[in-house]
Amino acid sequence: MPHSPVNPARAAASALATVLVATLAACGGVGSGGDQGGERTGGAASLTTMGFGLPDEIAKVRVDAFKKANPGVALQINEGQFDEQAFLSAVAAGNPPDVVYLSRDRIGSYAARGAIQPLDGCLSEQNVPTGDFYPAAQQQVKYDGKWYGVPEFYNSIVLVVNDKAAEDAGVDPADIDTSDWNRLAELAEKMTRTEGGKIERFGFYPKLPEFLPLWAKANGADILSADGRTSHLNDPKVAEALDYANGLVEAQGGWTKLKAFTDTFDYFGEGNPFVKDQIGAMLTEQFVVTAMAGTTPDVAITVLPFKDRQGNPVNNVGGNAWVVPKGAKNPDAACTWIKTMTAADTWIAAARARADKRAQEGKAYTGTYTGNAKADEVIFSEIVKPSGKKAFDDAVKVIRSVQQAGFVVPQSAAATEFKKAWEDAAIRVLQGDQKTADSLGRAQTEAQKAIDEATS
Amino acid sequence: MRRLRPETRWAYVFLLPWLIGLVIFQAGPMVASLVLSFTEYDLIGSPEFAGTANYARMAEDPKVARAIGNTVFYTLLHVPLAIALALALALVLNRITGRAAGAFRTIFYLPSMTPYVAVGVLFLFLLNGQAGMVNQFLGLFGIEGPQWTTDPDWVLPGIVVMSLWNLGSTTIILFAALRNVPRELSEAAMIDGAGTWQRFRAVTLPMISSALFFVVIINTITSLQMFDQVYTMFFGNQTAQQSYGDAALFYVVYLFQQAFQFLNMGYASALAWGLFLVIAAITLVQVKVGNRLVYYEAEERA
Structure with a gap:
C-alpha cells in the first residue's frame, strides 16, 4: 500500500544507499587495517x-x-x-x-x-x-x-519431560529412554492429545529443524567433516534420522499444526507449556529449565539426557x-x-x-x-x-x-550458508515439499558449493 | 542558448536542496550499486570485477525463481483486492456527511499510522492456525481455518489478508477523487434515467480513472517491493528464519539475505537492478495501457 509518493527505484535505492556508504568507507578502512594502536x-x-x-x-x-x-x-x-x-x-x-x-x-x-x-x-x-x-x-x-x-x-541440550503427560501414558518419566526409537515413537503418540483438529498437547517435540545435527549424531552421523570442508548431508544416516524425526511430527498431527501450536508457547513465563500441560516431552537447551526454576519452581518435570541409539548421551x-x-x-x-x-x-x-x-x-x-x-x-x-x-x-x-x-558442528568458511542449507532441507521435508533423500541431496549440493566457494 | 527566465532560475534555486539530495542519496547509490552488480563484493574486502557472473547466477538460482513467484502471486492478489476494497470504503466514506465525516475519515486512516513491524507481529498472532482470532472467527461459521502461518500453501494468502488491513492511503486518494466528481454529471445522468450502477460505471469511474490509475501503479510497485511486514513475521529472528522455509520468501527479502546474511553484496546489487528493471518495465506497460483507459479532464476524447 502506498504511504508516500514512491520512486520506482526505491527498493534498489534504499538497499543500496548502504552500499555506497560502505564502498566509500571501505576504501578508507582497508589501508588502515594494520593499525593496532588504541x-x-x-x-x-x-x-x-x-x-x-x-x-x-x-x-x-x-x-x-x-x-x-x-x-x-x-x-x-x-x-x-x-x-x-x-x-x-x-x-x-x-x-x-x-x-x-x-x-x-x-x-x-x-x-x-x-x-x-x-x-x-x-x-x-x-x-x-x-x-x-x-x-x-x-x-x-x-x-x-x-x-x-x-x-x-x-x-x-536435554530432554525435559512433563510428568503428568508421562503418567497419563502409563510411563514412569524417569524410565523414558530415547535410544529406542520405536518405543519413543509409541510414547510420542500416547502423550499427544488432540481435540477436534486442535492440538491440546504435543507429545514429543523433536525440535526440528533446529536440532537436525543432534538427531544425525544420535544416529551416528556427522553432517560436516571435522575440517569443515566436506558436507555429509547426503549421508544415508542423516536421511534416516530426519525421516524418523519427521515421522514423529507427522504422527502427532503434522508440522503445520504443531508449529502453529508451538508458536503460541511462552517458555520463559509463568504460563510455560509444561505448566499448561501443552508439551509431553521436548528437547531443549538447559536455559529453559533454569528459567522454570525461577518462574514456576513447583512444575512437575523430569530432566533426562538425550541418548543416541547406542544409549550414550549426545549433546549439541x-x-x-x-x-x-x-x-x-x-x-x-x-x-x-x-x-x-x-x-x-x-x-x-x-x-x-x-x-x-x-x-x-x-x-x-x-x-x-x-x-x-x-x-x-x-x-x-x-x-x-x-x-x-x-x-x-x-x-x-x-x-x-x-x-x-x-x-x-565444526566451523567452516561457509558456516552461515551451510546452516541455511540443512535448515531449509529439513523444512522442505517437514512441509511435505520434498522427499527426505531429495531434499538432503539438494542441500548437499548447495552446501558443498558454498563451502568450496568460500574456502577457495 | 536560450536564456532562462528569472522565475525559472529561482525555481531551480528552490529545487536545489532536493536536487542535491537526489544526486547524493538516490542517483549516487544507484550508480554505485550498478557498478557493484558487476563485482564480487563481501563488504569486508575490496570489490573484484566479476563481469556478468552475478546476472548469470540470477538466471540459474532456484531461490530467485521462487522469490519472484511468491512476489508476483502476492502482487496479483493484493493489488486488485486492495483497490476494490479501498474503492468500496471510499464510496462509503463519500456518503457520510456532517460531523461524523471527519471522525470516520480519521478512523479509516488510523491503520496507516501503525508501524509495519507492529503490524507484522500483530498478524502473526491473529493468523496463528491454532490460537489465532482469524480462525476463531471462521470457527463461528463452522469453517476450520487453515494454518495461515505455517502451511506453505496458506502463508501467502495470509500475508494478503494482512495487507488488506491497511488501506488508508489508497482509500484517501480515491476518496479525494470521488469528492471531485461534479454532482451535476451524476444528476444529469439520473434525469436521463441511469440507475445506480450505470451512474457509477459511466460517470464516477471515468471521472476517477486517473486516481485509480495512480493507485494501481503505486500499489503494484510497493507490492513488488514488499519487505517490512514479511521480514518481521517470517525472518525477524533466528528461530523464525529456521522455521518457515521459502514459503514467504519475497524478492526483496532474498535480496536482503544475500546482502547481509551471506555477504554477497555484488549479487544483491544485481538482484536490486533486476527488480528495478522489472518495475520500470511494468510501470511502462501500465502507462501505455493506462493512456488508453484513463480520462483526464483537460483532454478531449475522441
Missing part, C-alpha cells in the same frame, strides 16, 4: 561493545569487575541483540565496535572473510588459560587452527562468544575485556551474586552454565546448593553429566 581521547582509552546487554547480575557483576580493574577505559555498551547488518556496515565503514558478542556458530563465516581478527596474540599476551574452556566450546571458536573468539555460555552445545572485529580501534582493551568477562574468577563472582539474589527471593539457584569448565567446577561444587526441589536438583546433575558429551 585510540586515546583525552588520555583515556575507550571501548565500545556490540550485541551485549545488561539484563541481570550475571552480566553486571562481570562488567563491574572490568570497570574496577580498568578505571581509565571509557566503556560504552551499546545494548541490544547482535544485528548482522549493523555489524557488517560498521566493519565495512571502518568504524566497528571494539568487541562484539555473537553466536559462536557464525564465527567461521566472519573469520574466513576477515571480518574478525585472530585472538591468539591477545590470549598469549594476557596469559589466558585457554585450557579452562570446554573442548567443544574451544572447537567452536577456532577457525583454521586460530582462536577467533572466546566462549561465554555453554548451552546443553552452543552459545555466544566475544570477538574483535577487523579495524577495532582499541584491540588491547577489547582483549582485556574478553579476558575479564570469561575468566573463572569473574564467573564465580557473578554466580555468587546470582545465588545471593535467588536466596533473597526464596528461589532455587540452579547454576550458571559457563563456557569455562574451571568456573563451572567451583560454581557447582561450592555455590549451587540443593534447593529441596527434587526436579531441579536432579536436573542440575543431568545437565552437568551431559556437558562432557557436548559436540559442535
Whole structure:
C-alpha cells in the first residue's frame, strides 16, 4: 500500500544507499587495517561493545569487575541483540565496535572473510588459560587452527519431560529412554492429545529443524567433516534420522499444526507449556529449565539426557562468544575485556551474586552454565546448593553429566550458508515439499558449493 | 542558448536542496550499486570485477525463481483486492456527511499510522492456525481455518489478508477523487434515467480513472517491493528464519539475505537492478495501457 509518493527505484535505492556508504568507507578502512594502536581521547582509552546487554547480575557483576580493574577505559555498551547488518556496515565503514558478542556458530563465516581478527596474540599476551574452556566450546571458536573468539555460555541440550503427560501414558518419566526409537515413537503418540483438529498437547517435540545435527549424531552421523570442508548431508544416516524425526511430527498431527501450536508457547513465563500441560516431552537447551526454576519452581518435570541409539548421551552445545572485529580501534582493551568477562574468577563472582539474589527471593539457584569448565567446577561444587526441589536438583546433575558429551558442528568458511542449507532441507521435508533423500541431496549440493566457494 | 527566465532560475534555486539530495542519496547509490552488480563484493574486502557472473547466477538460482513467484502471486492478489476494497470504503466514506465525516475519515486512516513491524507481529498472532482470532472467527461459521502461518500453501494468502488491513492511503486518494466528481454529471445522468450502477460505471469511474490509475501503479510497485511486514513475521529472528522455509520468501527479502546474511553484496546489487528493471518495465506497460483507459479532464476524447 502506498504511504508516500514512491520512486520506482526505491527498493534498489534504499538497499543500496548502504552500499555506497560502505564502498566509500571501505576504501578508507582497508589501508588502515594494520593499525593496532588504541585510540586515546583525552588520555583515556575507550571501548565500545556490540550485541551485549545488561539484563541481570550475571552480566553486571562481570562488567563491574572490568570497570574496577580498568578505571581509565571509557566503556560504552551499546545494548541490544547482535544485528548482522549493523555489524557488517560498521566493519565495512571502518568504524566497528571494539568487541562484539555473537553466536559462536557464525564465527567461521566472519573469520574466513576477515571480518574478525585472530585472538591468539591477545590470549598469549594476557596469559589466558585457554585450557579452562570446554573442548567443544574451544572447537567452536577456532577457525583454521586460530582462536577467533572466546566462549561465554555453554548451552546443553536435554530432554525435559512433563510428568503428568508421562503418567497419563502409563510411563514412569524417569524410565523414558530415547535410544529406542520405536518405543519413543509409541510414547510420542500416547502423550499427544488432540481435540477436534486442535492440538491440546504435543507429545514429543523433536525440535526440528533446529536440532537436525543432534538427531544425525544420535544416529551416528556427522553432517560436516571435522575440517569443515566436506558436507555429509547426503549421508544415508542423516536421511534416516530426519525421516524418523519427521515421522514423529507427522504422527502427532503434522508440522503445520504443531508449529502453529508451538508458536503460541511462552517458555520463559509463568504460563510455560509444561505448566499448561501443552508439551509431553521436548528437547531443549538447559536455559529453559533454569528459567522454570525461577518462574514456576513447583512444575512437575523430569530432566533426562538425550541418548543416541547406542544409549550414550549426545549433546549439541552452543552459545555466544566475544570477538574483535577487523579495524577495532582499541584491540588491547577489547582483549582485556574478553579476558575479564570469561575468566573463572569473574564467573564465580557473578554466580555468587546470582545465588545471593535467588536466596533473597526464596528461589532455587540452579547454576550458571559457563563456557569455562574451571568456573563451572567451583560454581557447582561450592555455590549451587540443593534447593529441596527434587526436579531441579536432579536436573542440575543431568545437565552437568551431559556437558562432557557436548559436540559442535565444526566451523567452516561457509558456516552461515551451510546452516541455511540443512535448515531449509529439513523444512522442505517437514512441509511435505520434498522427499527426505531429495531434499538432503539438494542441500548437499548447495552446501558443498558454498563451502568450496568460500574456502577457495 | 536560450536564456532562462528569472522565475525559472529561482525555481531551480528552490529545487536545489532536493536536487542535491537526489544526486547524493538516490542517483549516487544507484550508480554505485550498478557498478557493484558487476563485482564480487563481501563488504569486508575490496570489490573484484566479476563481469556478468552475478546476472548469470540470477538466471540459474532456484531461490530467485521462487522469490519472484511468491512476489508476483502476492502482487496479483493484493493489488486488485486492495483497490476494490479501498474503492468500496471510499464510496462509503463519500456518503457520510456532517460531523461524523471527519471522525470516520480519521478512523479509516488510523491503520496507516501503525508501524509495519507492529503490524507484522500483530498478524502473526491473529493468523496463528491454532490460537489465532482469524480462525476463531471462521470457527463461528463452522469453517476450520487453515494454518495461515505455517502451511506453505496458506502463508501467502495470509500475508494478503494482512495487507488488506491497511488501506488508508489508497482509500484517501480515491476518496479525494470521488469528492471531485461534479454532482451535476451524476444528476444529469439520473434525469436521463441511469440507475445506480450505470451512474457509477459511466460517470464516477471515468471521472476517477486517473486516481485509480495512480493507485494501481503505486500499489503494484510497493507490492513488488514488499519487505517490512514479511521480514518481521517470517525472518525477524533466528528461530523464525529456521522455521518457515521459502514459503514467504519475497524478492526483496532474498535480496536482503544475500546482502547481509551471506555477504554477497555484488549479487544483491544485481538482484536490486533486476527488480528495478522489472518495475520500470511494468510501470511502462501500465502507462501505455493506462493512456488508453484513463480520462483526464483537460483532454478531449475522441
